[in-house]
Amino acid sequence: MFVSISYLKGLIIDLDTFKYEHSKWLNIHKGMKLLFFSTNQILLNNIEQLDQRNFYLANSNPFQFVFNIGSFLDFFSILNLRSHEVAFVSSSLERIQLLQKHLPIGTIYISKSQSLNYNDVGKLPDIICQRIEEINIIRNRKNGYLAEVAAESTVNKARLEKLQLVKTELDNDHCFTILSGGRYFNTKDPRSSTHQLSKRILKSKDNQLNNSHLFVSIYIELLNLIKEADSIARIPPRKGKPDRFYKIINSISKTIDIRILNCLKCVKDYPSQKLFSSIDRTSNVKGAFVTDGSVKGRNIVLLDDIVSSGATFRECATELYKNNAEKVTLITLGVNQFHSSWRFKYHKKILCKECDGHMVLRFNSKKTNKPAFFGCSNYYSKNKCKFTLNYSYGLNEYFQATDLTNLTNEDFARDLDISF
Ligand SMILES: [Zn+2]
Structure with a gap:
């Protein structure tokens, strides 16, 4: 869902990244104002010829040479809309990430691919659409990532199935697949101040709030998408820490037909991963987990609440593969998002x-x-x-x-x- 948009009334469209699909913009709901920017006059002329009342053209590009924040203030003024009513649309994830780093503006990424590179999942856009026309169904906040929408409202199962997920691979060989329900904003990110999923996960960690019912329903939605999964296990807690997923895994196995495996044990007293950079996290958990022969030939789903560097998952999965597990997939409620100090400027x-x-x-x-x-x-x-x-x-x-x-x-x- 959008973290900075109340109700979408306008789009700022990065025309250079949509060179061959001009007529598709005619399908966008007539109530929405569309501003196209480009320094390529031919592209702008093509749009002008579509002759739409709610189309606005700007012969400028805030991403050219240096990133020009001021251009966006001009765009809001041309559209006569407030920034929380407008989303930036691009098929360049790089430009979306650059914008998100500097300004709290809603973002829509148009991409045909359903899977993202692991390097990109820490900087996710608000909405990912596979086709331009899909923008029509995302005008209110009740759309977007499954876990985020579920955390804000009581939605029925049929609705949840249509929402988006984060799918990624730690490597290219499909050994470390991750499926996540949405984004997690940590407390250093101002987006966390209004984001229910992040706050619910955080409060569950220290037992201040019991969200098991919500989390179980999210995990089940994710599990249903993993073909031939036959077992479920949790990333084991660190030594001396409570087993937060024990109850959740039991509830899941009562609802769907899946075997619980207590196959992973933590054998190393390692400090919290939060204290380390991504690179050091790998060595922090090295040799921390052991497993047994019960995993042989199994298609295992590992469960955790947040994924950040993926180092803990990689270590657990490597151990499971060494003991001849067939396939290991991680499901999480959220992917930890990178934040930038720029966001505090406007918070x-x-x-x-x-x-x-x-x-x-x-x-x-x-x-x-x-x-x-x-x-x-x-x-x-x-x-x-x-x-x-x-x-x-x-x-x-x-x-x-x-x-x-x-x-x-x-x-x-x-x-x-x-x-x-
Ligand atoms: Zn007061």
Whole structure:
């Protein structure tokens, strides 16, 4: 789903990356304003000839030579829309990643391929479409990555099946396939402040919130996509740490026909992977896991909540393959996303209307479906402020406060001309 868009009203289209599909834009919903940018006049002329009332043309390219942030302020102004109503559309993942690094703008990546390179899964766009026309079905926030949508709403199974997943391979030889339900934003990333999936995963880690029901339904959706999986196992907890997936795996095996394997054991007292860079994580877990003969010939699905470098999965899977496992696949709720300090530049806290506190994403632990809401940061202080906002209202406040069109050209001028 979009992390910075409330309801999509306009598209900023990177025309250079769509050279042969001009007429497809005619199929986009008429209520949406489309701005095409390119310095290639022939491409712009082709679009102009399509003669559409809601088409806007800009003879500029913010990605040419240096990345020009100011161009986007011009684009919002031409469209007469706010930044949380507009998404950037490109078939270049590189340009989407560059934009995401610098500005909180929604992104749509058009790509025919369903699988992503592992190097790219830490910088995922908001939405991946295989065809331009698919943009029509993603206008509201209830579309996008399966686990993210599921974490925000009660959706039925038929709906979940149509949502997108993250599929990738650690290597090219298909030995280390990863299937994930969405993105995970860690607490250093401002996107985590409004992202329910990230907060639910984080709170489950330290047992502050029981999300088993939600997580089990996400894992089952992922499992159903893995052909011929016959066994399920979890990445074993580090020594002395609680076995967080024990209950979840048991619930899964009660719902679908799959064997639980307690095949992996952690035999090395290694420090948390969080303390290491991607390169050092491989040596940190080296030799940490052992397995037994029960894995021979089995098609095993390993379960974890977040994948970052993939080093722990690789180590576990290597051990399983050494003991003649047939196939090992990892399923996770989210892929850890890289963040950049640029995002904090435009991040704002939602202020409390009754005190000097700010609003924090929380979950109502007393209710069975545990809905999210925003509660005042002074709730636990001496003066106990009880001000709350429901989730969608609070989210809207956040979009209004952080909208890039609040900024002046002078604000932006300081950020112009960033070198690649
Ligand atoms: Zn307050």
